[in-house]
Amino acid sequence: MCGRFTQFSNPDELAELFSVREFAAFIPEPSYNLAPKQFLRAIVGHENRRLGALRWGLVPAWAKSEEIGQKLINARAETLAEKPSFREAFKKRRCMIPANGFYEWRKSAKGKVPMYIYQKSEKPFALAGLYEIWRTPAGESLGTCTIVTTEPNSLMASIHNRMPAILSPANIDSWLDRSISETAQLHQLLQPFPSEKMAAYKISSLVNSPKNNSEACFKPVSLSDASTEIS
DNA sequence: CCAGACGTTGTT
DNA sequence: GTCTGG
DNA sequence: CCAGACGTTGTT
DNA sequence: GTCTGG
Secondary structure, three states: OOOOEEEOOOHHHHHHHHOOOEEOOOOOOOEEEEOOOOEEEEEEOOOOOEEEEEEEOOOOOOOOOHHHHHOOOEEEHHHOOOOOOOHHHHHHOEEEEEEOEEEEEEEEOOEEEEEEEEEOOOOOEEEEEEEEEEEOOOOOEEEEEEEEEEOOOHHHHOOOOOEEOEEOHHHHHHHHOOOOOOHHHHHHOOOOOOHHHEEEEEEOHHHHOOOOOOHHHHOEOOHHHHHOOEO
């Protein structure tokens, strides 16, 4: 699963790296500990990619209240086309969520150990997401999203049984293209990201508190942990 | 027909 | 909104 | 994802 | 244990 991650690159860097053509009025502040229910930065659109904000936890168009969003923070890649909550967004409202890294808690005999996983290049990468624009009872629009998960690659398998779907640079364009809606073609874009391009290390429990979004969250708990990182 | 669900994860 | 269960 | 709450009454 | 909040 993917329930916490970082977003700290400048909007300008993201624009350069991901061919963003427009900026929304509201772009959330950088965060070292993004949690569900918070507004995150997302890129939508195809011909004109736009960097803006979506709230994490998808609220389907038919929902009578936004409550359901807290459950829909992840969507399994394998069943996107079937699930009532996701199938419409899967066809027409796909987005990408730039991330610098993400967190997973590895279970050991001693308890859960938080880990930070990132790209060896240390560049931001693209998480596959779906979004909806929900109409509130008051008539206002609320943009919400979910992060797609997939099978773990070999690095992630040592930490967890799922991982977020990371879009290879070559696949981002097709993922965002609304004219594509063929399930098999879209599933093809969601293959597990290559293990060789990723690395992970242990971090401190500072990350556990969703209220703490300081830079210290993703730092190695000690030098020895940095040097014994998995890769 | 109407009512109720609509999700993922990990753990047992 | 749409499907499943009763 | 983890942390933290988990209740009602009457009074201000 | 389970739900809500961040």
